[in-house]
Amino acid sequence: MYIFGCLPFLLIVFGLFFAGFVINTVFRIINGTGAGVVYLWESFLNLFRSEKKEVINPFNGESNFDNVRQTEDIRYTPTEQRPKRYESSDGEIIEFEEI
Secondary structure, three states, X not given: OHHHHHHHHHHHHHHHHHHHHHHHHHHHHHHHXXXXXXXXXXXXXXXXXXXXXXXXXXXXXXXXXOOOOHHHHOOOOOOOOOOOOOOOOOOOOOOOOOO
């Protein structure tokens, strides 16, 4: 008889636990879908940007800058020329002879 008296209480407790689990699952699905959409949108926009924006994949946590070949994105162009060590007007040229 006591089990029937506790049955409504147990149903309420398990019902709240189950409802919390369902709500948490729904929020995780919505959050994952939103993060995936933002990732795809930013990755699509990176195709047209001159300076790429770092985007983190929400499913595996990798960045879009992790596997970039540096030869394609980074180019070195010298901006200044090295000064000459000797000018033609520095003095006379001395020729050394070995003894």
